[in-house]
Amino acid sequence: MLSGVSWITIVKMSENATSQLLARIVGKCPICKLPPRRHAWSQLASTICGDPSFQESLANFFQLFRTHEWMRLRAYQGFDPMRDAVVVYAVRCPDGGALVLAVRSNFDLYAPDELYGCEIIDAKASDALCTQLENWEDI
Numbered sequence: 001m002l003s004g005v006s007w008i009t010i011v012k013m014s015e016n017a018t019s020q021l022l023a024r025i026v027g028k029c030p031i032c033k034l035p036p037r038r039h040a041w042s043q044l045a046s047t048i049c050g051d052p053s054f055q056e057s058l059a060n061f062f063q064l065f066r067t068h069e070w071m072r073l074r075a076y077q078g079f080d081p082m083r084d085a086v087v088v089y090a091v092r093c094p095d096g097g098a099l100v101l102a103v104r105s106n107f108d109l110y111a112p113d114e115l116y117g118c119e120i121i122d123a124k125a126s127d128a129l130c131t132q133l134e135n136w137e138d139i
C-alpha cells in the first residue's frame with residue numbers, strides 16, 4: 001500500500017537515487033575533472049536485458065551506443081520492473097560537452113548497478129543531443 005505517499009514523492013525518490021547512482025559511477029567528470037555536482041542528467045533510452053530473447057535487440061542497442069546514434073537509440077524505451085535493464089543517461093557538463101553512460105540496472109535491488117560504457121561527446125554533439133531530451137535533473 002502506498003497510503004500517505006504521493007506518486008510525486010516516489011518519482012522524486014527515484015530521481016534522487018539516480019542522481020546518487022550517477023555521482024558514484026562518474027566519480028570525477030572526465031571533461032572538467034571535477035565531481036559531477038552542477039551537472040544535470042536525463043534518461044536517453046532503456047532496454048530490457050538478461051534474457052536470450054532480447055539478445056539481438058541488445059546487440060543493436062549497444063551498436064547504436066558505440067556509434068553515437070543517439071536519436072535512433074532514443075527509440076528504445078523498453079522497461080519491465082521485473083527484469084534487468086540497460087539504461088542510457090546523458091550527463092551534461094557545465095564546461096560544455098556531455099557524457100553518455102550505459103548502466104545495467106538490476107531488478108534485484110541488492111545487486112550493484114554496473115557501468116557498461118561511457119562515451120564522451122563534444123559541445124556541439126552535446127548541444128544537438130541535449131535539446132532533444134527533457135526532464136533534466138541536477139545530480
Ligand SMILES: [Zn+2]
Nearest residue numbers: 029031032093
Ligand atoms: Zn564535467
